[in-house]
Amino acid sequence: MSLRIVVCVKYVPDATGDRHFAEDLTVDRDDVDGLLSELDEYAVEQALQIADEADEAEITVLTIGPEDAKDALRKALSMGADKAVHVEDDDLHGTDAVGTSLVLAKAVEHIGYDLIVCGMASTDGGMGVLPAMLAERLGLPQVTLLSEVSVEDGKVTGRRDGDAASEQLEAALPAVVSVTDQSGEARYPSFKGIMAAKKKPVESLDLSDLGIEADEVGLEGAWTAVDEATERPARTAGTVVTDEGEGAKQLAEFLAGQKFI
Numbered sequence: 001m002s003l004r005i006v007v008c009v010k011y012v013p014d015a016t017g018d019r020h021f022a023e024d025l026t027v028d029r030d031d032v033d034g035l036l037s038e039l040d041e042y043a044v045e046q047a048l049q050i051a052d053e054a055d056e057a058e059i060t061v062l063t064i065g066p067e068d069a070k071d072a073l074r075k076a077l078s079m080g081a082d083k084a085v086h087v088e089d090d091d092l093h094g095t096d097a098v099g100t101s102l103v104l105a106k107a108v109e110h111i112g113y114d115l116i117v118c119g120m121a122s123t124d125g126g127m128g129v130l131p132a133m134l135a136e137r138l139g140l141p142q143v144t145l146l147s148e149v150s151v152e153d154g155k156v157t158g159r160r161d162g163d164a165a166s167e168q169l170e171a172a173l174p175a176v177v178s179v180t181d182q183s184g185e186a187r188y189p190s191f192k193g194i195m196a197a198k199k200k201p202v203e204s205l206d207l208s209d210l211g212i213e214a215d216e217v218g219l220e221g222a223w224t225a226v227d228e229a230t231e232r233p234a235r236t237a238g239t240v241v242t243d244e245g246e247g248a249k250q251l252a253e254f255l256a257g258q259k260f261i
């Protein structure tokens with residue numbers, strides 16, 4: 001039977017761009033270019049390698065995001081995923097992590113799954129909470145932050161590296177995994193891959209397709225609220241320490257003064 005892999009990929013504002021909050025203190029996503037979160041490229045790569053090892057497999061990439069989030073899906077399709085699902089709805093504006101996990105869970109159920117692969121964190125929100133929330137909502141085992149992952153005999157196994165030790169983990173499928181940026185370089189899409197991606201199916205869904213009410217998501221349904229935001233102060237010239245024999249001492253004093261050491 002075909003191994004059904006769903007990879008959750010996020011379309012994020014380009015971190016090199018000038019990012020702002022909108023009036024309602026949500027991220028102004030119209031004001032900045034976006035792209036497939038780099039950390040999710042590792043998730044796509046690991047899914048492709050697992051699919052290569054399986055007798056038969058199908059990879060669906062899934063995103064929740066605005067119209068332009070299709071760019072992230074196209075990139076994942078050009079890397080080699082088979083099809084894509086895009087959840088877009090005006091009522092998603094302001095959805096927090098709890099709401100996002102609800103939508104992802106419903107979308108994953110709609111697609112059908114044996115293995116769900118996530119990145120370790122998004123490059124914008126960066127909370128790293130979605131894989132655990134998704135596993136909880138679906139009642140699945142979670143094997144997170146893997147730097148090595150494989151699937152065999154109905155089980156997913158992997159290695160999680162900590163500061164002091166590495167753990168070897170396994171779970172019976174279906175399961176949720178997240179992979180780190182140490183799991184192996186993500187491939188670049190080939191020209192053939194880019195051309196093929198144009199013909200691959202992208203299914204568009206809204207909240208009603210997933211049976212989700214508007215007040216379960218969006219700013220209204222969010223469990224977190226942003227009360228205030230302040231512009232980052234402009235860069236100042238900084239302190240120059242000229243070493244005339246006392247440089248190391250001055251540097252240490254400066255760092256201690258800033259409570260870095």
Ligand SMILES: Cc1cc2nc3c(=O)[nH]c(=O)nc-3n(C[C@H](O)[C@H](O)[C@H](O)COP(=O)(O)OP(=O)(O)OC[C@H]3O[C@@H](n4cnc5c(N)ncnc54)[C@H](O)[C@@H]3O)c2cc1C
Pocket residue numbers: 007008009010011025026027037039040043062063064065066092093094095096097098100104117118119120121122124125126127128129130131224
């Ligand atoms: C249109 C839109 C508007 C939003 N507005 C707000 C807002 O105003 N305030 C707010 O707090 N949050 C908002 N969010 C939610 C927020 O951007 C995050 O998606 C969510 O809070 C998850 O947190 P994170 O980015 O830290 O994900 P992490 O937990 O760091 O992500 C881990 C992994 O989960 C998966 N993942 C995360 N997000 C998505 C996604 N959108 N689609 C597919 N896979 C994903 C990826 O595999 C990722 O690597 C909005 C989201 C969308 C789509």
